[in-house]
Amino acid sequence: MDDAIAVRDLVVDRGGRRVLDSISCRVPRGAVTGLLGPSGSGKTTFMRAVVGVQLVSGGTVTVLGQPAGTPALRHRVGYLTQAPSVYADLTVRENARYFAALYGRGRVEADRAISDVGLAEAAGQLVGTLSGGQRSRASLACALVGEPELVILDEPTVGQDPVLRADLWARFHAMAAAGTTLLVSSHVMDEAARCDRLLLIRQGRLIADDSPAAIRAAAGVDDLDEAFLRLIRAGEAASTSTDEPAARETA
């Protein structure tokens, strides 16, 4: 019961293609877990499966002790989609207040969520007039406003200014310290070092599931990018030597 998310043998097929191939992993509570992988590796599909909006072909996903997608979980899980999904014809504040109301929260929480993502000065602005980075922070505010126990964030820091990115990561760690579980995806390896735990997926398969320090130690290099490269090479060498033609055709 210490795990916020427990995934067993998760398989997802989409449009006749295997997008996730028997993934098993656990995400501990009260920590920031990074979901790393190149574009198209299956990160978003994995997150959708955790939120419970993805049709899955096999395996189980257990979230906070209940099957993913259980109605009671909708109060406890916050989800930030990759493309900002907020109302462009409402102001930042109106968006945050609406999502706050859905979770039974009020104006105070809405205003706090807006200032937490550094948008306090743009609160009265229509989302449609914001820059791309501001828009995705508006969307982030709406994911955090319900103060969920588990937060699933799909590439929350893309396109953000470096200072803001550092602020957001500090914010994520503060939330984790207060007991919130965060699963954060990124395709930027320099963000991997900021996570407590890492899940690396590539071509729908889980390549690594460990702390950044353990991954560095296992690969024998200090640079995480290099460490991942070695893990991938090692994995490929293993799969060619064990002769698994089925695994290769998804490439």
Next chain:
Amino acid sequence: MNPRILAATTGRILRQLRHDRRTIALLVVVPAVLLTLVYFMYADQPTPPGQPTTFDRIALVMLGIFPFVIMFLVTSIAMLRERTSGTLERLLTTPLAKLDLLFGYGIAFGLAAAVQAAVAAAVAYWIFDLDTAGSIGLVLGIAVLDAVLGVALGLLCSAFARTEFQAVQFLPVVVVPQLLLCGLFVARDQMAGWLQALSDAFPLSYAIEALQEVGAHAEPTGRMWRDVAVVLGAVVLALVLAAATLRRRSG
């Protein structure tokens, strides 16, 4: 359903509308302008003694048709925008129930239609001397019900459209046949049997008949109440079907 979430959703939709001043202006002004056109089209037409004037006959029906057609279109596009912007998927990961969203649209656009119908009726009654045996209050009530019927059908149809182009095409498919067969052009009992059967199957026919009953009788008739009940039933059926087309999980 949850009253707090329903109220927040209704408020959010009305707020979106409020930010769109041009749409509000079009909603309020266009029916009045069209009624003016109709008035002058029939200004010189002779009226047989003892019959309502052609303008009275047509204007009364128009008061029900405007809100129906306009709210059908507005709703189809609004719902499609929820789908394509990702906000629908996000909403379905929150505690919001599907019917909260659908009734939110029904109530918000029903209120907008009430304003629209009030302006159109004011123009028809006070500027162009529209004469109905029954009360203006009943005419307005039925006009709002017609708007809600348009909203419900729009919500349902938007499930079958992937793009705005497709959504707009549902106007000729769903709305125009109902207009043609509702009794405005040819009295329903003078149509061929199979056309009458079609007309009987269309909810708009009952909405129009209810208005004509108010036009012809000083007191509400049993037939009018039956028509109102049929339209209400069609609204509930369309909303339930629309809820069934909203899937929380997708591939």
